[in-house]
Structures are given as structure tokens and as C-alpha cells.
Amino acid sequence: MKSLLVLYKTEFKLALREFSGVLFGILLPIGIMLLLGILYGDKLAYENAPYTLLQQSVAAVLTVGICATGLMGVPITLSGYREKKILKRFKASPASPLLLILAQFLNNMTYALISSVAVVGIAVLCFGYRMIGNPVLFILSYFLLMAAIYAMGAMIASVAKSEKIANMLCTLFYFPMFFLSGATIPYELMPKGLKLFADVMPLTQGIKLLKATSLGAWQNDSMNAVWILIFTAILGMIIAVKTFKYEYES
Template sequence: MLRNEARLLRREPATVIWAVVLPLVAATVLANVPATRSPNADLGGWSFSQVYLPTLIILTASLLSVQALPALLAKYREDGILKRLRTTPASPTNLLVALFVLMGGVSAAVALLMTLIPVVSGVPFRGNGLAFGLVVVLTLVSFTALGLLFAAVSPNSRFATGIGTVAFFVLAFFAGLWIPRSLFPATLATVADWTPSGAASRAMLDSMQGDWPAVQSVFVLVLYAAVCAVVATRMFRWE
């Protein structure tokens, strides 16, 4: 089932391009342009390449887990695929596990590549690698749980696409896609810290400085993952 879902994902060029190709291209450009790989005083001593690494990782997770996953599951429900699966050895639960592994695996692979691109380009990673990796994994779990919640509450695929798109832009904003996190006003930064993307971005930046992420950031990610997973489990409809 995992192979089948992977083949279906490859047949969605828009999703692959936006979630995989463009973030990798952006990371490559930022890591190789002198102006974006050099420390910037306006960014608190960070380079644009460093500031946008967490943002690009969050962008990939948002597109796959929060936008694509709910729409896909809602479409399966509309088409009766989930209902039919309940009568076969390949249960709907197996489908959910396959999609979880697929979306998480692709996001993790892209995150690893985006982290290695600056290293290959001559910009070494001097942060806390273990903490950074754990934060990335926790971020992917949190975002996938959020996507499953959207799938659970969506009456149809159009609604799932709409709520996923709105959530994507909100998450991207608090992750610093349009305004780097270091330039957020104090009030906006406080609000961002209580969102999954803002907490993930802060935790990754802390790790890149060589520290362990703040307790609040980890708490927020765990809270979103746990609450969304529990609510999604209780509300999910197979037909």
C-alpha cells in the first residue's frame, strides 16, 4: 500500500514541485549566493540562508501534511475507497499508516537534503545536530496530526482543500516565510510561539545556535500533536 501511495504521489506534479523541488532549489540558491550566505546585522547576525532553513522545512511539511493529506483522505472518503477497504485485508488503518509514513518520510528526506546543501556549499552546520533532528521529527509528527484532524472534520474534498490552504498560509506566515522571525515585533513573536509553525521555527533556530530548544517550543509541538491526534481519532469517519 505504501508503494501504491508513493506512485500516486508521483502522479501529482504540482504537489511534488511545490513541496519538494522548489524548497530544495531555494535552499541551494540561498546557500550559494554570497549576499544570502553571509551574516546580516538586521537578522541578528544570522544569514538569510540560516534564517530560512527552518522556514523551508516547515513549508514542505505544511504542503504535504496539512494541505495535500486532508484533501487526499477526503477524496478517498467521497469516492468510497475507505469504505471498500474495510472489507479487505488492506484496512483503512493500513492506508492511514502508509500515508503517515509517506508524507513524513518525504518531508524528512527533503529536510535532510536542505540541511546538507549549505554544508556541501561550504557553510558548516555548527549547531546542536541531535536537537535539530529531534525538533524536525516532532514538527513532522505535529503537522501530520494537524492534517489528520482537518481530514476528520472535512465533509468533502473541497472543504479539505480550502481549510488546508488557509492553514498553510497561516503556518507559513508564523514560520517567517514573508517576514523573517528575527524581525517579528515582540507581540507577534509571542503569538507565533504558540503556533505549531512558530514553535517549530524557534526550536530549530535555537538548535542551530547550539542550544537545546526552549521548553515552551517543545511543549507547544507536543500539545498540538497529542490534541490533534486524539480529536482526529475520535472524529474520523470512514464513509
Template sequence: MIQLTKVEGKLALRSIDGVLFGIGMPLGVLLLTTMIAGSKQAGAADYTFLDSSFSSLLVVGICATAFMGIPLTICDYRDKKILKHFFVTPASPGHLIATQVVVAMITAIISAVLVALVSVVFLDYRMQGSWGLLIASYFLVMIAMYSLGLLIASLCKNIKIANLVCSLVYFPMLFLSGAVIPFELFPTGMQKIAHVLPLTQGVQLLKSVSLNQPIGNPRFIIILLIVITIVGFGLAAKLFRWE
């Protein structure tokens, strides 16, 4: 398992898209937002754009790995019969899937840690809420999104369909959830549409914790993410095909 994780990790590093969008982009957006409007009030809210962007950008790595990393890799392995071949090796297909999740988690965590370090050390960010609650909320959002990523991998028959579905899911999640573009800048109508996206709820939960004030309905969001996790992993396990 450890050796397999090392191999998959090296393969992930060779994918410039994952590193660029999962790690590089949130740092770039953070610095750009800070230079343009970091200390300005975020719309009618009583917090700044830096306060808003900090918690939002933590999920960019999750979004990239959940909706472009895990499902595309698994579907590509299914197309190439790699999953089928794992049946005759000491490492089972289940090990391969677990490894993909571990590699995705490591990538997302590196992204979040870099955003936090740059914000605190270089941008003088000071969180009003609890770091412990933020970390717990972060992992809740992560497992909920990964359950959806595995569900996509289970439903898509081949890599072509997976590419289409992942693109249709990834880009709205990334740009409409408030992860990259501050949610406060959206018109009211667009905000109502964006509330349907599960990642939007995740972003609001992280904002609630980091700002130490309710954004949306935190209790409802926690229950929703738990339900998404249970249903997502349950359906993914039931519908998954090895070939």
C-alpha cells in the same frame, strides 16, 4: 502494507504540487536567500540569513505534506467511497491512513535531506548545534503537524471543505512561521501574531538547536508540541469518519 505504500508513493509522485512545493520550493528559496543575503546578519541577531534559513526551510516539506497532502488525500478518498471499500479488502482503512502518513514522512524527509546536503556541501554551511538533537526535534515537529493534519481530515466532511480549510491553514503556516520568509524580517506586530502558529514554535525550536542558542523558549515549545501531538491524534481518532 508495503505494496500499498508503493502504490500510494507512485500516486504522490504524480502530484506535481507536492513535489514542487514540498521539495523544489525549499531548495529554490535556500539558493535565492544565499545569493541575496546568505552571509549578511539576520536583523539584530548574531547569526546570518543562511543560518536562519537552513533550520527554517527544513519544515517546508512537513508543512506541505501535513496541511495539503494528508488531509486532502484522505478527504478525497472519503468522498469517493474509497475508505468504505477498504473494509472489504485485506488492507483496512487504518492501513491506508498509516500509508498516507508514511508517504508524507518520506516526502518531507527527502526535502529536509536535500536542504541539508545542499547547505553543507555547496553553501559551506556549518551547524553550531548537535545534528542528533536537530533530527529528534525535526521528528517532534513532524508528528505534531501531522496530528493537526489528521485532525483536519477528521473534521472536514468533504473535499471542498477540506480544500478551503487546508488553504486557510497552509498558507499562513508557510509564510508567517518563518519557514520561507526569514522571521527576522517581520515587523514586531506581525511577529507577535505569527507566534500563535504552532509551526512558528517548531521553526524556533529547530533554530535553537541548529544555532546552539535559545530562540524563544525551547522547553515550553517542546511541551507545547507534545501536547499538540497527544490532543491532535486523540481528537482525530475520536472524530474520524470512514464515510
């Protein structure tokens, strides 16, 4: 546990120097929340709706930090460590590579949690946000989505033979989810054809689940979202474990 804590602190300091984690994992969600709060104010989601546009949007904004850290931070950093032979060096040291990987996961989770606390804090203090639904179910849904997205990140980190390939795969996964899952553009405003494409993405299902639990609007397909996220988390970790290598031959 002491070794993990030391590695976690080191990873956190290194990530701060990089700044991209702070920019995309923390500042970007905060910026989106401020923008939506100013644009939406206290407008209702639709005529006679029991919740406002802001209440509908907070859950989606929270996922921006998860998406950035899970699909960019985790895979790019770990694939970079492999390419630079850092994982190989850890294999020969008393501290196992597993500790380094766990420290990297904890580091990115910290960024995501800081982002989420900041977003909710701004929504509550600046725009009068109040959650309608069950906070416990919402938190459980939040961590289920995090598990699914981080499992995808671990999968990318394992199958990518170089940092360049990891960057390419991260781009292919991250940007479609970021723009088309409902994290930025509201899912409800998308045309039917685009919704069908978006529904394939785990992040879309996660946002649907977070909205359902935060708005107290559990629907028939909410449980489907739960099973999709569980399946994604399990499958992603199985692939990540089965394909993981400390180094790939040049």
C-alpha cells in the same frame, strides 16, 4: 508489514503522478534554499553574530516540506479517499483503512525527508553551511514538529466532510503558517504585533525550536516550544481519532 509496504509503494507512485507533492514538498523548499543562499552568502545575522543569516535560515526552510506535506498532502488525499468511497471499500477488505492511512503518512513523510536532505545538501555543498548546535537534538526537534503538523493534517482529514471542505481548511491553516511563521519571511524581521500573531502557530514554535537546536542557542522559551508541539500533536491525534469516519452521509 508486507501489506503496508505494498500500499506505501502504490501511494508513492500515485503521488508522483499528481506532482503537486513534488512541487510543494520538494522543489519549493529547494528553490527557497537556493534563493536564500544566493542572497545571504556568508553575511552575519547581525553585527558580530556567531552565525550567518544562512545558518539562521536553514532550519526554517526545512519546515516548508513538512508544512506542505502535512497540511496539504495528508488531509486532501485522505478526505478525497473518503469522498470517493475508497476508505469504505478498504473497510470491507482484508486490508484495513488504518493501513491505507499509515501508508499515506509514510508517503508524505518520505517527501518531507527527501526535501530536508536536499535542502541541507545544497546548503552544505553550495554555500558552506555547517550546523553549530547539537545534531541529535535538532533531529528530535524536527520529528517532533513533524508529529505536530501531521497530527493537524490528520485532524483536518477527519473533520472535513468533503474534499472541498478539506481544501478550504488546508488553505486556512497552510498559507498563514507558510508566510507568517518564519518559514519564508524571517521571524526576526517581523513587527512586534505580527510576532504575537505568529507565536500562536505551532509551526512558528517549531521553527524557533529548530533554530535554537541548530544554532546552539537554547533559550528559556525553547522548552515552551517543546510543550506546545507535544500538546498540538496529542490534541490533533485525539480529535482525529474521535471524529474519524470511513464515510460521511451525503
